Amino acid sequence: MKEKKVFDAITDVRQEYIEEAATTPLKRQSIAWKKWTAIAACAVLMLGLGSVALLQNMLPLGGNSGAGGSGHGEGSIFMSYAGPLFPLTLAQADHDISATRNIAYDFALANEDDLRVWGSEVEDSYTLYNDSAVEKTVTAIYPFASSFQDLEKLMPTVTVGGQEIVPSLYAGGYSGGFAGAMGEEQGSLNPARLDSWEGYKALLQDGSYQAGAFAKYPVLNVPVTVYTFTDFEAPTEEYPAATQAISFTIDPNKTTILSYGFNGGEIGENGFRRYSYFVPDNIRRETETKVLIVIGDDIGEYTLQGYKNGACEDGNGLEGVSTTVIRSEEVLSDVLGLLVADFFRMYGEDNSLTVSQEMFSGAVSEFMLAYGLLSDSGPDRYQWGRMDDMISEAFSFDRVMYLSFEVTIPAGEAVTVKADMHKQPSFDFTCTGSDNVGVQGYDMVTRLGSNLTLRELTAELINTELIEIVRQNYGFDLTNGIDRVTLDPTTEHYYFEIRTVDRNEP
Numbered sequence: 350m351k352e353k354k355v356f357d358a359i360t361d362v363r364q365e366y367i368e369e370a371a372t373t374p375l376k377r378q379s380i381a382w383k384k385w386t387a388i389a390a391c392a393v394l395m396l397g398l399g400s401v402a403l404l405q406n407m408l409p410l411g412g413n414s415g416a417g418g419s420g421h422g423e424g425s426i427f428m429s430y431a432g433p434l435f436p437l438t439l440a441q442a443d444h445d446i447s448a449t450r451n452i453a454y455d456f457a458l459a460n461e462d463d464l465r466v467w468g469s470e471v472e473d474s475y476t477l478y479n480d481s482a483v484e485k486t487v488t489a490i491y492p493f494a495s496s497f498q499d500l501e502k503l504m505p506t507v508t509v510g511g512q513e514i515v516p517s518l519y520a521g522g523y524s525g526g527f528a529g530a531m532g533e534e535q536g537s538l539n540p541a542r543l544d545s546w547e548g549y550k551a552l553l554q555d556g557s558y559q560a561g562a563f564a565k566y567p568v569l570n571v572p573v574t575v576y577t578f579t580d581f582e583a584p585t586e587e588y589p590a591a592t593q594a595i596s597f598t599i600d601p602n603k604t605t606i607l608s609y610g611f612n613g614g615e616i617g618e619n620g621f622r623r624y625s626y627f628v629p630d631n632i633r634r635e636t637e638t639k640v641l642i643v644i645g646d647d648i649g650e651y652t653l654q655g656y657k658n659g660a661c662e663d664g665n666g667l668e669g670v671s672t673t674v675i676r677s678e679e680v681l682s683d684v685l686g687l688l689v690a691d692f693f694r695m696y697g698e699d700n701s702l703t704v705s706q707e708m709f710s711g712a713v714s715e716f717m718l719a720y721g722l723l724s725d726s727g728p729d730r731y732q733w734g735r736m737d738d739m740i741s742e743a744f745s746f747d748r749v750m751y752l753s754f755e756v757t758i759p760a761g762e763a764v765t766v767k768a769d770m771h772k773q774p775s776f777d778f779t780c781t782g783s784d785n786v787g788v789q790g791y792d793m794v795t796r797l798g799s800n801l802t803l804r805e806l807t808a809e810l811i812n813t814e815l816i817e818i819v820r821q822n823y824g825f826d827l828t829n830g831i832d833r834v835t836l837d838p839t840t841e842h843y844y845f846e847i848r849t850v851d852r853n854e855p
Contacts, residue, residue: 432494
């Protein structure tokens, strides 16, 4: 296919343009967390005569939504998997430091208006023992499953010796597959699909993922030519979907195009390109930042044309559509920072950032190098160069986050470290009619990614009046009052699944 040939011709952009030696330590983040609104976005790519158009499909925001996973081993295979509870570890293994761990799941209603329990408040508590004759200060690392989108509600609160601290945050890279969204051939991008605890095991067991999370983010020191569109005019009262399009011809062997704020695009023969957007009307919730980024040879002459709607074809032209186009020469990392700022401004509540712009820009840069047009290879879904897609999906994809903090333990003594958090359940969607509809799954791993020696591992359930256990390997027996159990630290995975009871039911 022609579009395949076009994209094959530009997949070596990374090697030609990226100065990989230029890096900066942006992953460390100590912050106060603020609330985010949910994002719902889709990419609309319009068809044109004589062109090859590719329909963009964006994954829903907020994590895994495909059905099931393979090799789960124990417990149910849930359509939406929330990830396991991970163990504390140390940045450097220390045989003089050992620990006991107790996990408490609290199933009290979130507030007095709730009828049913959804999710659990979790206290993951450790007592760290220093068995040496000297005081030791160690760097502790606490992993948790989340996304940038869900950080505000899922990030644990950490206390050391009873005092709340502000740890540093590090974000692991995206590590899921693309099978199901773009076809099975995309599933080979990464063997770790985060739809089961085994997926996380494959991701974390060799230590490279955690090491990558603490590495420096890349800086995209790529010279680019930027075309910014402003001063929009169109008869939107009569034509609410009035569209502006820019068309030009490139040599795809020498030029790569990235876009932001555009709704449609076409690829024609002989290097023809057309990018289009609905003219902002102050009604449609859509960014007014419209940018084309050119990597390599510039685009040269271009044509601007207005259309009555998104169908950019002969006979559908519209007079009175205009824009001002500003050309500038920039560095890609600087432009990315501006686009990320616009993304947060559009979708962040009160124009606030959940994490610093620098940190998130670094995560997007990392994602672009792995899967976008700057990668040696990547899925077709990113080959249109839509920065909107890459930014929003880097924001919503599931990953492992890490909280890092220091703990000082006197010689021969012990210090308590606690991580308190809300843990979302794994579940099946109601509309599927699955036998597991209404079942909530919770699981944890005892040793995965951890170098701590556990002396003892226990777990307990609190406020269980509105739940019943349907499957487990913990050994709880709520009917007979057994809500606290001692576990085997050498068993690598524990799980339990519950149904909830309506508090108004007799």
